[in-house]
Amino acid sequence: MADSLRYAETMPPVFTLTAGPVDAYPEVLRALGTTVLYDYDPAFQAFYQEVSRKAQSVMGVDTPPMILQGEPVLGLEAAAASLIAKDDVVLNLASGVYGKGFGYWAARYAKRVEEIEVAYDDCIDPETVRRYLTEHPEIAVVCVCHHDTPSGTINDIDAIGAIVAEAGALLIVDAVSSFGGMPTSPAACKAGVYVTGPNKCLGCPPSLSLVAVSDAAWAKIEANPHAPFASMLSLKDWRHAWKETEAFPFTPSVAEINGLNAALDRYMDEGADRVWARHALTAAACRAGIQAMGLSLWAVREEIASPTTTAVRMPEGVDAAPVMAEARARYGVSLSAGRAETLGRLIRIGHMGPTAQPIYALIAVAALGGALKAQGVDIDLAAGMAAVQIRIDAA
Numbered sequence: 285m286a287d288s289l290r291y292a293e294t295m296p297p298v299f300t301l302t303a304g305p306v307d308a309y310p311e312v313l314r315a316l317g318t319t320v321l322y323d324y325d326p327a328f329q330a331f332y333q334e335v336s337r338k339a340q341s342v343m344g345v346d347t348p349p350m351i352l353q354g355e356p357v358l359g360l361e362a363a364a365a366s367l368i369a370k371d372d373v374v375l376n377l378a379s380g381v382y383g384k385g386f387g388y389w390a391a392r393y394a395k396r397v398e399e400i401e402v403a404y405d406d407c408i409d410p411e412t413v414r415r416y417l418t419e420h421p422e423i424a425v426v427c428v429c430h431h432d433t434p435s436g437t438i439n440d441i442d443a444i445g446a447i448v449a450e451a452g453a454l455l456i457v458d459a460v461s462s463f464g465g466m467p468t469s470p471a472a473c474k475a476g477v478y479v480t481g482p483n484k485c486l487g488c489p490p491s492l493s494l495v496a497v498s499d500a501a502w503a504k505i506e507a508n509p510h511a512p513f514a515s516m517l518s519l520k521d522w523r524h525a526w527k528e529t530e531a532f533p534f535t536p537s538v539a540e541i542n543g544l545n546a547a548l549d550r551y552m553d554e555g556a557d558r559v560w561a562r563h564a565l566t567a568a569a570c571r572a573g574i575q576a577m578g579l580s581l582w583a584v585r586e587e588i589a590s591p592t593t594t595a596v597r598m599p600e601g602v603d604a605a606p607v608m609a610e611a612r613a614r615y616g617v618s619l620s621a622g623r624a625e626t627l628g629r630l631i632r633i634g635h636m637g638p639t640a641q642p643i644y645a646l647i648a649v650a651a652l653g654g655a656l657k658a659q660g661v662d663i664d665l666a667a668g669m670a671a672v673q674i675r676i677d678a679a
């Protein structure tokens with residue numbers, strides 16, 4: 285390929301097929317550029333209430349979720365700080381980098397953190413959780429990451445949630461990169477605190493957290509004397525902010541609320557079932573192509589591979605970084621690396637929001653396959669591309 289045709293790092297990519305941040309929907313980008321109202325103007329207060337109600341409806345909860353003013357790491361840290369009290373024993377479930385990381389936050393607030401950890405290409409067996417909780421009735425809070433994005437693997441949080449509820453403990457769920465891209469809700473996994481955000485499958489830029497809290501979790505938070513208040517980490521401050529009668533504790537991110545509104549409208553207009561189906565098909569087509577090329581998924585079993593991200597295991601002796609750089613330079617396609625333990629060992633293709641369209645699986649497989657070939661890796665690119673198309677057309 286002629287040097288002049290390659291994409292310089294300073295040029296924007298042609299396709300951003302990353303695992304978050306992701307491309308935002310055009311409707312969202314337009315909304316971000318609309319009028320920024322004064323937060324105490326009655327028009328904004330009514331609008332905020334309406335957006336809160338839409339978020340409530342999309343999340344399937346009884347009261348509106350809290351909209352915190354920072355990307356979902358804020359929601360996750362706030363969940364740990366608010367729900368976990370000083371004398372709590374916490375069970376953290378770690379099947380990847382995010383799950384493991386939550387344990388460090390939990391340790392800041394808990395008396396003790398216990399952990400069930402599995403290999404980062406596998407998932408947590410709910411029966412292991414059941415046995416653990418039976419043997420350790422002192423556990424008050426369990427923490428789990430639904431889709432551990434750096435591994436592209438899914439934990440069965442609905443099964444885990446049922447077990448945690450039966451044991452009388454409360455569950456904190458990180459559903460940041462799954463919510464809006466597959467069937468999942470706070471009710472289905474009986475979450476105490478369920479954290480997500482609009483910046484993955486809902487197709488917004490990174491900016492806000494959406495946090496749903498159950499009645500039982502509120503009772504525990506209200507009884508926790510150390511739960512943050514008058515703080516950016518506070519859930520308590522925002523509990524009633526959506527109500528007409530309440531003031532905002534701090535200025536809400538008005539422009540981002542405009543963007544969130546557009547994303548929620550788009551999601552509801554298309555219909556959740558259709559949105560989930562195109563995420564699932566894009567991922568299934570991508571997996572078919574990856575395997576037909578002669579590559580392996582990172583996930584030990586295809587059943588646990590995420591519908592919102594495909595993590596591709598690098599062949600023995602192949603480092604992911606030069607392959608990703610080649611895909612970017614040769615085709616203008618931006619892909620995601622691993623994180624921490626998975627860094628260098630896999631490449632991730634995101635199927636989130638606007639890029640969860642089946643035809644993007646073809647682009648991803650073409651770019652990844654072409655880059656690997658250019659790096660001297662022997663793969664069957666044509667077989668991979670054919671498999672993607674066959675899978676799409678069979679749907």
Ligand SMILES: *Cc1c(COP(=O)(O)O)cnc(C)c1O
Pocket residue numbers: 304355356357382429431432433458459460461484
């Ligand atoms: C994206 C994401 C978050 C938010 O964290 P960042 O690293 O700041 O993007 C949290 N949890 C999961 C599982 C995520 O995918």
